[in-house]
Amino acid sequence: MAKDRTPDKSRATGGGATRSGGRAGGRTRPPTQVVAQQRPWGLIAAAIAVVVFAAAVIGYAVVQVREADALRVDSIDEIAGAQVYDYEGGLHDDGPIEYTESPPVGGEHANLWADCTGTVYDADIRHENAVHSLEHGAVWITYDPDEVSDADVETLAGLVEGVSGRMLSPYEGLDSPISLQSWGHQLKVDSADDERIQQFADLMTYKSDSFPEPGATCESPAFLADPLLESDDAAATQ
Known part of the structure; x- marks a missing residue:
């Protein structure tokens, strides 16, 4: 007459052994790596430099135009x-x-x-x-x-x-x-x-x-x- 089989607790628990600090069964997930987003400081600096240069060029052009307008005369009578x-x-x-x-x-x-x-x-x-x-x-x-x-x-x-x-x-x-x-x-x-x-x-x-x-x-x-x-x-x- 066959005997009732009882579960082998040692197998259910992996032979009683625990992994990674006593946690029974399954796989341990590696710790999540948090990557900080890097700001493109080089590009930002270059963009600022371009803007500053453009502003200087425009400013110089405006000054030149104003000086030319200040010298402009429309008649010989205006030249002393x-x-x-x-x-x-x-x-x-x-x-x-x-x-x-x-x-x-x-x-x-x-x-x-x-x-x-x-x-x-x-x-x-x-x-x-x-x-x-x-x-x-x-x-x-x-x-x-x-x-x-x-x-x-x-x-x-x-x-x-x-x-x-x-x-x-x-x-x-x-x-x-x-x-x-x-x-x-x-x-x-x-x-x-x-x-x-x-x-x-x-x-x-x-x-x-x-x-x-x-x-x-x-x-x-x-x-x-x-x-x-x-x-x-x-x-x-x-």
Whole structure:
């Protein structure tokens, strides 16, 4: 006769043994790892730097615009000391010409014009050729080399280089340190830092209705390659 079997308690409890500190049966879960979220401080710093830089650039641009607006004039009458003369264009003569104003601002002139594509000359160019450039709408800035420093010449050159319709040259015997000419207009100043220089240049470069030949080019490759000088005329008359 079969005997009733009783549960083997030792097996039910895993042989009486406990795991991991007396906990009976099952598997012990590993402790949960808590990972702290890292803030991208490098990206945040870079973004702030970009914002600060952009604000500085915008601020600088605003200041420059305000300064330009402060210097802007709409009429030659707004520039103190500027002189206005009445000349007709179209009269050509390749010989030496006596001019009333010095530097000249209009009248008869040579057939070939001086290059005025933002050109900086280091010698006194022939005046008859320069006047023809004025007829094309150029502004001609001149200076007395005995009265103006190299630094001042650099300042003046900064207003000319790369700007079509402008040219710069020394002018022997000038009665002021600096003189600016456009067709029928002139301004003489004592300092390269005078704000009227930029006012005159900005207003009169290719100013519509102020010169005889609108649309005429300032390019003159032949003159640029071999500029004619005022000293050449002086030597020929001696």
